[in-house]
Each structure stands twice: as C-alpha cells, then as structure tokens.
Amino acid sequence: MKGRRRGADLEAALLEAAWTELTERGYSGLTMEGVANRAGTSRPVLARRWNDKAELAIAAIRQQMAKHLMAVADRGDLRTELLEYLELASTRAKGIAAVFTLFSSEYFQDTSSTPQDLRTALLAGGKETLRALLDRAVERGEILEQNLAPPVDTLLGVLFRHHVLMTFSPPPEALRTAWVDRIFLPLVKGHKEES
Amino acid sequence: MKGRRRGADLEAALLEAAWTELTERGYSGLTMEGVANRAGTSRPVLARRWNDKAELAIAAIRQQMAKHLMAVADRGDLRTELLEYLELASTRAKGIAAVFTLFSSEYFQDTSSTPQDLRTALLAGGKETLRALLDRAVERGEILEQNLAPPVDTLLGVLFRHHVLMTFSPPPEALRTAWVDRIFLPLVKGHKEES
DNA sequence: ACGTCAAGATACATCAATGCATCTTAATAA
DNA sequence: TTATTAAGATGCATTGATGTATCTTGACGT
Known part of the structure; x- marks a missing residue:
C-alpha cells in the first residue's frame, strides 16, 4: 500500500486524474465521480477543493501548462x-x-x-x-x-x-x-x- | 390563434426552434424541453420524431444546410x-x-x-x-x-x-x-x- | 357531419450527477 | 504518545433532463 496522500501531493494527483479524464472523455464526459474513482478516492475529497467541474478542469489545465512548457x-x-x-x-x-x-x-x-x-x-x-x-x-x-x-x-x-x-x-x-x-x-x- | 400544425410544417418548425436553441445556448445547453417550449409544444411531440438531442441537433443542422446554400x-x-x-x-x-x-x-x-x-x-x-x-x-x-x-x-x-x-x-x-x-x-x- | 390520427397537455417514474452530512481512520505535529 | 486535522467511505435528498403512458382535442379525409 502507498498510504494516504495529503495536501499538495494529493491535490496534484487529483489534478492529474482530472486531466486524464478530460483528455479521455472530453469535458462533457468529465464527472466528479469519474475523477474521484480514477484518483482512488471519493467525491467529498474533490468537493472540498473545487465547487464544480469547470473549476476542477481549469485547475487541471493550469497544472498541465505549468508542468510542460x-x-x-x-x-x-x-x-x-x-x-x-x-x-x-x-x-x-x-x-x-x-x-x-x-x-x-x-x-x-x-x-x-x-x-x-x-x-x-x-x-x-x-x-x-x-x-x-x-x-x-x-x-x-x-x-x-x-x-x-x-x-x-x-x-x-x-x-x-x-x-x-x-x-x-x-x-x-x-x-x-x-x-x-x-x-x-x-x-x-x-x-x-x-x- | 394560428391553429394546430401538422406533419411537415410542424417538423420544419420544430427544427427551426432546435436550430435557434442550438445557436443561442450551444449543444450543451440544448434540451428537448427547451426546444419544445420554444416551438410552443411539448416534449412527447419531439420524442416521437427523434430519439435524443444528438439526432435532433443533426436534423436541425441538415435543415439549415439545405435552406441556405x-x-x-x-x-x-x-x-x-x-x-x-x-x-x-x-x-x-x-x-x-x-x-x-x-x-x-x-x-x-x-x-x-x-x-x-x-x-x-x-x-x-x-x-x-x-x-x-x-x-x-x-x-x-x-x-x-x-x-x-x-x-x-x-x-x-x-x-x-x-x-x-x-x-x-x-x-x-x-x-x-x-x-x-x-x-x-x-x-x-x-x-x-x-x- | 363523422371518424381517424396525430398534436398537445399532463403526470409519473427513472437516471445520472451532485450537494451535503456523518463517521471512521490515517498522517502529522506537539 | 496523544491530539488534531484531513482523507476517505457511506448514505440520502435533490436537481435536471428524459422516457413513457394516458387523455383530450383539433385537423383532415371521406
């Protein structure tokens, strides 16, 4: 087991998962539940950080832009x-x-x-x-x-x-x-x- | 009152309404209910002709393409x-x-x-x-x-x-x-x- | 004028996604 | 070690859109 992720580590992992979902399913196919599942966690964890899927998607995009320039x-x-x-x-x-x-x-x-x-x-x-x-x-x-x-x-x-x-x-x-x-x-x- | 529309007349009017909704709200904002309301009718009338909003939107687009070339x-x-x-x-x-x-x-x-x-x-x-x-x-x-x-x-x-x-x-x-x-x-x- | 059929209205169940509350438990700081 | 905080699990109500059945009524053909 990899143990429980926290703080910034977790957030980065969530945004990675969101990005993958976004590229695989497109924005219309993006769901909080889908991201939570892919990240190996549950919806409330996402809900505590972003209000809706637009915010989540935008944050995910920002992370990608910052990662590879x-x-x-x-x-x-x-x-x-x-x-x-x-x-x-x-x-x-x-x-x-x-x-x-x-x-x-x-x-x-x-x-x-x-x-x-x-x-x-x-x-x-x-x-x-x-x-x-x-x-x-x-x-x-x-x-x-x-x-x-x-x-x-x-x-x-x-x-x-x-x-x-x-x-x-x-x-x-x-x-x-x-x-x-x-x-x-x-x-x-x-x-x-x-x- | 304009009376009750039928057959091809009605269908053309429905597709016009769908097109307007599509251009005003985009595909993600397109709903059967919205189109029905705009066309002054109800959902079952739409449901009898198209199975989902994709079919409806496509039919509406086809009508527009045929109308103005x-x-x-x-x-x-x-x-x-x-x-x-x-x-x-x-x-x-x-x-x-x-x-x-x-x-x-x-x-x-x-x-x-x-x-x-x-x-x-x-x-x-x-x-x-x-x-x-x-x-x-x-x-x-x-x-x-x-x-x-x-x-x-x-x-x-x-x-x-x-x-x-x-x-x-x-x-x-x-x-x-x-x-x-x-x-x-x-x-x-x-x-x-x-x- | 009458009969037929579809238009149009209404109601109800369903389904996917979400919001939110609650509870347990692991990680971290002191 | 212990207290605190947040991760993660679970359940339930809600919301928006849809599928569908039923019923009334208007339009059209005969």
Whole structure:
C-alpha cells in the first residue's frame, strides 16, 4: 500500500486524474465521480477543493501548462526550428482538443465561468514560443521583420490548431512540412519590393 | 390563434426552434424541453420524431444546410469573389460555432453518434463553393493551377473557421481583407519559377 | 357531419450527477 | 504518545433532463 496522500501531493494527483479524464472523455464526459474513482478516492475529497467541474478542469489545465512548457532551442536555422515547434506541439494535440471541448461547452453557458486569462493563454497557445523563434530568425537576417505583420506571424499556430480541432488528432509530419515550406516560408521570405 | 400544425410544417418548425436553441445556448445547453417550449409544444411531440438531442441537433443542422446554400456569383475578379465568399461565410459564424459545440461534445462519447457524412460535410464547410470560385480564376488565367496544391487551396477556409472557433464571432472586414491580400493572393499569384 | 390520427397537455417514474452530512481512520505535529 | 486535522467511505435528498403512458382535442379525409 502507498498510504494516504495529503495536501499538495494529493491535490496534484487529483489534478492529474482530472486531466486524464478530460483528455479521455472530453469535458462533457468529465464527472466528479469519474475523477474521484480514477484518483482512488471519493467525491467529498474533490468537493472540498473545487465547487464544480469547470473549476476542477481549469485547475487541471493550469497544472498541465505549468508542468510542460514549450521550448524550442536555437538551432541557427528557422526552418529547423519551425518544424521542431510543430512537432513539439503535435505531442499535445489530444490535450488541446480536450481543452477546447471545455470552451465550447462553457461559452454559451449563463455562467461563463472560464477565466479570461486562461482563455487567452490557451488560445494564444505557445504564441510566445513561436514569436521568440521568429525574432531570432529576424536577427539572423533569415527573414524580414516587415513580413511578420499580424495575420502572418501567427499563421503556423492557426494551421496547427485548426487541424487539431477539426480532426482531434495531431497533424502528420508531411503536412507540417507542407505548412512550413509551401505556406509560411514563402510568405515571410517573399521579396517585398512593391511600392 | 394560428391553429394546430401538422406533419411537415410542424417538423420544419420544430427544427427551426432546435436550430435557434442550438445557436443561442450551444449543444450543451440544448434540451428537448427547451426546444419544445420554444416551438410552443411539448416534449412527447419531439420524442416521437427523434430519439435524443444528438439526432435532433443533426436534423436541425441538415435543415439549415439545405435552406441556405452558399453561392458566390462570377464577378470576373478573383479578389472580389474571395471577399464576397468570406463575407457570406461570416454571416453564418454563430451557427458554425454552435455546430462545432456538438462535435466537441460528441467526439469523446462512447456513442459517437455523429454521422460521418455530416461531419465531413460540415468540416469541409463550403469547400466546393470556394473550389468552384478558384477554378474559375484558373480558367481566367488569374492564378496558376499548380499554386492550388492541397494545403494552400483550403487556406482561406481554414483561416475563417479557426477565427470563428477561437472567438465565436465573425472576423471583421479588415481581417478578411488581410487574409486575402497578405496571405492567400501572394501565395497563389506567386511566381513559381524555381527548379 | 363523422371518424381517424396525430398534436398537445399532463403526470409519473427513472437516471445520472451532485450537494451535503456523518463517521471512521490515517498522517502529522506537539 | 496523544491530539488534531484531513482523507476517505457511506448514505440520502435533490436537481435536471428524459422516457413513457394516458387523455383530450383539433385537423383532415371521406
């Protein structure tokens, strides 16, 4: 036996269980009872910490975001780093899809309980990581700052997120490469000499 | 009083009510009772026609798709038609978002009751309209067939859908123009002379 | 005008999830 | 060791939505 868990240890375990349930069953299939069972405990233990499943799910998501943060090292080459970025993001596809089921369920609700900061943090989704990566490329002289104007700078994130939401699965390697080589790089490398 | 509705009339009215409820409350907020009330009738009337809310929602969506089909006339200019396409799509943003709440709710469910054909039809989302529009532009010689290879051809639809799913609102005109002028047209008009 | 059938109203049981109270027991601090 | 606190188990009432049976009544065909 592993004995009885307490305090922070227990809380982390509960949030892990909640996250697993969320990714396996989606937000609509998430229940306090299900989480309690998976965590090997009972509902009152959950009820003492979170008021409803929205709070629980949000806390679980926060824990996941804190646990793995996206990081792409400087490889000296933009294309390499972009592909790495997309590959890394792909490993989180299921989670991203699951998280989105929460937003779609809660959005229309009277009690739109989703905190705005979490919402934007998730919809941005590793925006900073991508941005940092692009800024490095600008400094290297690989691309022009002016080609990274608003709708273009986040394009890869958009393509990725869209694919995940439509298919609930990560984009295959060939598709990621096509995004980079046939869409993104042509746009940011394109000569911009017109008046 | 308007008297008692029957048969096909009644059914159409029920599906209208269901659609309204779906767009106002989302799939998670959709209830048989809510639809019955809005339609000015009672639950048994609904129960005689559809077994659960998934069936009802799907039927309601089908009716909407049949009612307004997207059509963009030949304007002789690709850019004009693309903007018109996006503008037309924007009027349906709320509905698209609502429909997607159904998929996110049902996807993880054991009874993944969403018919595959409807799913693909919706995820494609006016793909044929856009395709027809692009083919006309190719025939006019405005763009090159070879520049419409897979990840590029559906790009505008992707951008649009992503925006709707992220914000649950239609993209403003300025953004739609940016998509067309700064992303899509540069890609499809781009000279492709490299080896 | 009459008969048939479905619309619409009403009532009741059910089911899943939850809120909450209670009780036992293990872990930790003193 | 002992007191305290929270973990974990259990039971019960409640709530929201649904399934379903029954009954009345309006619409339509003949």
